[in-house]
Amino acid sequence: MKNFITQKNSFLVKLSQKKKKTIIILSFFITQIRLKYFFKLKKVGKLVKIFTGFRVFHGANNITVGNNVNLVDALLSAGDNNGSIEIQDYVFFGHRVMLLARKHDYNETLQNRQDDISEAPILIKKGAWIGSGAIILGGITIGENAVVGAGSIVTKNVADNAVVAGNPAKLIKYINQD
Numbered sequence: 001m002k003n004f005i006t007q008k009n010s011f012l013v014k015l016s017q018k019k020k021k022t023i024i025i026l027s028f029f030i031t032q033i034r035l036k037y038f039f040k041l042k043k044v045g046k047l048v049k050i051f052t053g054f055r056v057f058h059g060a061n062n063i064t065v066g067n068n069v070n071l072v073d074a075l076l077s078a079g080d081n082n083g084s085i086e087i088q089d090y091v092f093f094g095h096r097v098m099l100l101a102r103k104h105d106y107n108e109t110l111q112n113r114q115d116d117i118s119e120a121p122i123l124i125k126k127g128a129w130i131g132s133g134a135i136i137l138g139g140i141t142i143g144e145n146a147v148v149g150a151g152s153i154v155t156k157n158v159a160d161n162a163v164v165a166g167n168p169a170k171l172i173k174y175i176n177q178d
């Protein structure tokens with residue numbers, strides 16, 4: 001898959017230089033890729049956008065993605081047992097977002113610390129916007145229409161329509177729905 005996107009990208013770059021159009025316009029072709037042809041994700045909706053750098057590290061078969069979702073170059077690590085990632089419709093990410101559903105047991109040492117892993121589900125509800133560089137940890141739910149600021153590390157659940165930011169992410173406001 002990585003090769004496919006890379007090749008496709010370089011083709012688009014060349015094409016864009018030739019025709020003096022922007023890569024943004026040409027990346028439209030990539031945005032039409034339906035991931036299910038390339039990854040073993042559990043479920044993938046329509047019009048799911050990815051870009052070079054997108055990676056599934058663990059547990060592709062525990063990941064579901066809705067319709068009209070933009071994952072850009074995210075890293076998704078769902079885990080193989082209790083971990084899962086659900087990304088609902090109209091969710092979109094900035095660059096280099098990481099969803100990390102797994103953690104190591106720091107009470108262990110050496111090889112046991114590496115091997116002893118626990119996992120918890122991540123749920124990103126409909127329409128949420130996850131800013132560039134954000135990290136979302138296992139067990140977290142991001143509410144519907146919520147916003148996670150760039151560079152945030154989300155360690156607690158985020159309410160519907162909340163805007164959170166920082167490390168650790170804190171509520172900065174609610175979106176006015178009037």
Ligand SMILES: CC(C)(COP(=O)(O)OP(=O)(O)OC[C@H]1O[C@@H](n2cnc3c(N)ncnc32)[C@H](O)[C@@H]1OP(=O)(O)O)[C@@H](O)C(=O)NCCC(=O)NCCS
Pocket residue numbers: 093094095130131132133147148149150151152163164165166167172
């Ligand atoms: C979260 C965000 C949307 C908030 O925008 P906003 O409503 O205009 O926020 P404001 O500029 O009014 O900031 C409100 C407060 O939150 C803080 N803040 C805003 N974004 C922050 C962030 N990413 N990390 C930490 N603090 C942040 C501000 O410093 C400010 O703090 P203060 O009240 O102590 O001065 C925006 O800051 C952001 O992070 N955008 C993501 C950009 C991105 O990832 N783009 C990629 C394209 S998808």
